[in-house]
Amino acid sequence: MQGLIEVGSLTRDLAASAAMAVEDELDWEHLPHVHRSTFRAASLIHADRDGWDAEVELVDGTPMRMKVTVDPDRRGYTNATYSAGAENGRAVARFEETGTETCRITLRFFIPEGSGFPVEAAGAFYRDLFTRILDEDEPKMVHRAAAVKAGPAGRKARRTAQLPDGSVVAVPNLCPHQGLPLDCEPDASGLMTCPWHGYQFDARTGACVKGKARGWTD
Ligand code: FES
Ligand SMILES: [Fe+2]
Numbered sequence: 001m002q003g004l005i006e007v008g009s010l011t012r013d014l015a016a017s018a019a020m021a022v023e024d025e026l027d028w029e030h031l032p033h034v035h036r037s038t039f040r041a042a043s044l045i046h047a048d049r050d051g052w053d054a055e056v057e058l059v060d061g062t063p064m065r066m067k068v069t070v071d072p073d074r075r076g077y078t079n080a081t082y083s084a085g086a087e088n089g090r091a092v093a094r095f096e097e098t099g100t101e102t103c104r105i106t107l108r109f110f111i112p113e114g115s116g117f118p119v120e121a122a123g124a125f126y127r128d129l130f131t132r133i134l135d136e137d138e139p140k141m142v143h144r145a146a147a148v149k150a151g152p153a154g155r156k157a158r159r160t161a162q163l164p165d166g167s168v169v170a171v172p173n174l175c176p177h178q179g180l181p182l183d184c185e186p187d188a189s190g191l192m193t194c195p196w197h198g199y200q201f202d203a204r205t206g207a208c209v210k211g212k213a214r215g216w217t218d
Contacts, residue, residue, distance in 0.1 A: 003112060004090060004110040004112060004113060005119070007110065007111050007123040007126065008119075008120075009109065010126070012134055013098060013102065013104050014102065014103050014104070015101070015138060015141070015142055016138065016144075018074075018096075018097055018103040021105060021137075021141060022075075023144065024141050024144070025070070026070065027197075028042055028044060028054050029197045030140065030196055031056060033195060033197055033198045034136050034137065034195075035133060037132065039057065040057045040058065042054050042055070042056045043055045043056075049070075051070050051077070052067070052068050063083075064082065064088075065081065065082040066079065067079075068080075075094060076092070076094040079091045079093070088112065088115070089109070089110065089122075091107050091108070092107065092109075093105055107126075107130055109122070109127075143179075144180060147179025158170040158173065161185055162185070163204065164186065164187075164188050169186075169203050171201075175194045175213075176201070176208065176213045176216050177196070177197060177199050186203040190202060190204050199211025202215070
């Protein structure tokens with residue numbers, strides 16, 4: 001990797017398969033929701049099964065371009081960030097299966113040569129950042145694996161939720177989008193905002209009013 005220097009690495013065991021971890025990395029939409037402590041917004045430029053390219057905004061307002069490329073063997077990925085057209089950092093991940101539903105991720109971190117950032121500080125920054133990101137991702141991967149295993153039948157369970165007028169409606173336990181827990185209540189307008197990707201559903205009708213999912217009554 002010409003022009004980049006390695007500043008550190010992180011190895012961690014995950015309670016999810018490598019395939020699930022790759023699926024999570026391909027899921028650009030969760031950044032401002034699951035990783036709301038890091039990202040304020042993400043606006044997609046392009047996505048396909050091998051990666052994506054988006055304009056992202058950090059919580060402090062810093063704009064950045066982020067490009068994710070999954071390795072051809074689907075056992076790793078590269079996540080590169082760019083500022084004003086120039087690459088400013090890169091994380092390179094590889095996965096090793098440690099069981100049928102567990103894996104070990106090893107991340108290596110790089111910054112541009114001659115950037116002026118002290119190597120140790122840059123390495124510590126990336127280790128802290130990716131430790132937090134993986135802490136936030138792991139429950140999502142676990143829920144997603146359970147949703148895939150349960151299939152459509154797993155999405156039938158209902159609970160009650162209260163509307164602003166005091167009436168009670170039946171809403172699904174799992175979000176119609178990816179089958180992750182719909183852990184939210186109707187707001188003053190009767191809308192439920194799923195915490196995983198921010199899709200919104202009208203609790204009265206079950207219709208998806210923001211996002212690209214079917215509602216639960218469609
Ligand atoms: S699981 Fe994606 S918006 Fe709910
Ligand atoms: Fe994530």
